[in-house]
Amino acid sequence: MKNLNVLIIGSGGREHALAWKIAKSPMVKKLFCAPGNPGMAEIAECVNIDPLDIDSLLEFAKNSQIGLTIVGPEDPLTLGIVDKFQDEGLLIFGPNKKAAILEGSKVFAKNLMKKHGIPTADYMEFDDYNAALNYVKAATSAIVVKADGLAKGKGVTVCQTREEAIDAVNLIMKDKVFGEAGNKVVIEEFIDGTEVSVMAITDGKTILTLETAQDHKAIYNGDKGPNTGGMGAYSPAPDVTEKLSYDIEKQVLVPMVHAMKKEGCPFNGLLYAGLMLGKPDPKIKVLEFNVRFGDPETQPLMARIKSDLVPVLLAASKNELDKACIEWDSRPSVSVVVASNGYPDKYETGKEITGIDKLKDSEDITVFHSGTKIINDKIVTNGGRVLSVTSLGDDIKDAKSRAYNALKEISFDGAYWRTDIASKAIS
Ligand code: AMP
Ligand code: GLY
Numbered sequence: 044m045k046n047l048n049v050l051i052i053g054s055g056g057r058e059h060a061l062a063w064k065i066a067k068s069p070m071v072k073k074l075f076c077a078p079g080n081p082g083m084a085e086i087a088e089c090v091n092i093d094p095l096d097i098d099s100l101l102e103f104a105k106n107s108q109i110g111l112t113i114v115g116p117e118d119p120l121t122l123g124i125v126d127k128f129q130d131e132g133l134l135i136f137g138p139n140k141k142a143a144i145l146e147g148s149k150v151f152a153k154n155l156m157k158k159h160g161i162p163t164a165d166y167m168e169f170d171d172y173n174a175a176l177n178y179v180k181a182a183t184s185a186i187v188v189k190a191d192g193l194a195k196g197k198g199v200t201v202c203q204t205r206e207e208a209i210d211a212v213n214l215i216m217k218d219k220v221f222g223e224a225g226n227k228v229v230i231e232e233f234i235d236g237t238e239v240s241v242m243a244i245t246d247g248k249t250i251l252t253l254e255t256a257q258d259h260k261a262i263y264n265g266d267k268g269p270n271t272g273g274m275g276a277y278s279p280a281p282d283v284t285e286k287l288s289y290d291i292e293k294q295v296l297v298p299m300v301h302a303m304k305k306e307g308c309p310f311n312g313l314l315y316a317g318l319m320l321g322k323p324d325p326k327i328k329v330l331e332f333n334v335r336f337g338d339p340e341t342q343p344l345m346a347r348i349k350s351d352l353v354p355v356l357l358a359a360s361k362n363e364l365d366k367a368c369i370e371w372d373s374r375p376s377v378s379v380v381v382a383s384n385g386y387p388d389k390y391e392t393g394k395e396i397t398g399i400d401k402l403k404d405s406e407d408i409t410v411f412h413s414g415t416k417i418i419n420d421k422i423v424t425n426g427g428r429v430l431s432v433t434s435l436g437d438d439i440k441d442a443k444s445r446a447y448n449a450l451k452e453i454s455f456d457g458a459y460w461r462t463d464i465a466s467k468a469i470s
Contacts, residue, residue, distance in 0.1 A: 053115025056413040057338035060345040068353040082412030121147040134360040141308040146334040159302040166231035172216040179208035185233035192224025236321040247309040249364040255280040256340035275464030278343040343376035377442040378433040384457035386427030398452035407435040
């Protein structure tokens with residue numbers, strides 16, 4: 044049975060969580076990660092290949108008899124890694140280049156939603172700097188300015204004032220801080236409500252919706268301060284009732300999978316819908332689509348999957364997802380991100396991290412690495428988001444308090460974390 048070599052591409056907390064889950068599979072003979080991180084190195088063999096170096100990844104996969112490749116980040120997907128692997132007859136989980144544009148271009152995603160009646164915020168698209176500037180100068184309420192292309196999670200500015208919107212347009216279209224990703228902008232209405240992330244695995248015919256998760260994007264407690272890659276997450280999101288979950292599938296996931304097929308770019312892989320549930324009634328609106336697992340949402344989700352994930356990802360890659368299912372742990376989980384002081388702006392690296400070992404044998408607690416590296420046999424910080432401490436619990440309150448208790452063991456110079464992850468779910 045143990046005859047499958049698996050390759051995971053990426054080096055963040057999301058990829059560590061996927062590796063942690065996949066390493067337990069009875070089907071897996073050997074697990075490789077490229078490039079991986081020190082946490083992944085404990086459960087897999089890390090190979091030093093950059094996720095954007097697709098030719099070297101392909102060469103490695105062929106030489107190492109990789110039977111399944113799983114792509115963590117979006118950039119290799121938009122560059123066409125799936126097409127190249129499939130051309131060589133290799134199984135790989137993720138959308139091809141044509142389908143990955145759903146995350147690669149916000150203009151594409153918004154126009155597709157509009158065309159196919161998928162609920163989203165009203166918007167305008169601009170490829171002309173002066174036209175965009177004139178539009179925001181005339182704005183009378185809060186608006187959101189979005190760079191069209193990939194911008195490492197930093198291309199969106201929620202603007203409460205006209206000045207903020209003018210600055211955002213200038214940064215994206217005049218100063219070109221995101222390069223070509225800023226050739227176009229989407230400017231949309233601000234919508235208030237509760238955010239929730241819904242992810243589904245699909246082969247373009249069958250949709251397997253995962254349990255819900257809630258991210259915490261802002262750096263400070265109470266969702267204050269600038270947005271980050273995500274400061275913590277929990278699963279499930281209690282706001283999403285069974286009825287709402289059904290509505291999300293019906294209004295968002297199913298129409299999008301159909302829309303992609305109709306547009307000639309059938310979607311296979313992980314479809315991530317970032318949603319805003321409006322107040323007072325939970326009216327669903329899509330903020331964004333991503334084409335890969337969310338980070339940090341994947342950390343609490345992996346903690347809750349009881350069955351083997353490998354057959355599911357294999358089935359999706361082979362276009363036979365109708366044969367697959369996932370068994371979930373009914374217990375909730377909470378994941379708290381530990382960041383370097385200063386993140387999401389400038390921060391220092393190279394600080395020694397202590398205490399991870401003390402949590403190794405704790406039941407239901409896992410420490411996922413993201414920005415870490417080993418120097419002189421010591422684990423040191425190597426990024427803005429450094430670790431995510433994840434715990435299951437009898438209920439969300441228990442999971443939260445166990446995650447925060449575990450966090451007390453971890454220490455490094457300048458460690459910062461929000462203290463209110465999952466509080467919303469409890470109140
Ligand atoms: P996006 O990458 O498009 O999901 O945007 C990043 C973050 O910006 C989202 O997670 C929201 O917190 C916020 N955001 C995006 N669009 C809107 C909107 N139309 N109204 C309010 N907040 C938004
Ligand atoms: N947690 C947000 C994202 O993965 O895009």
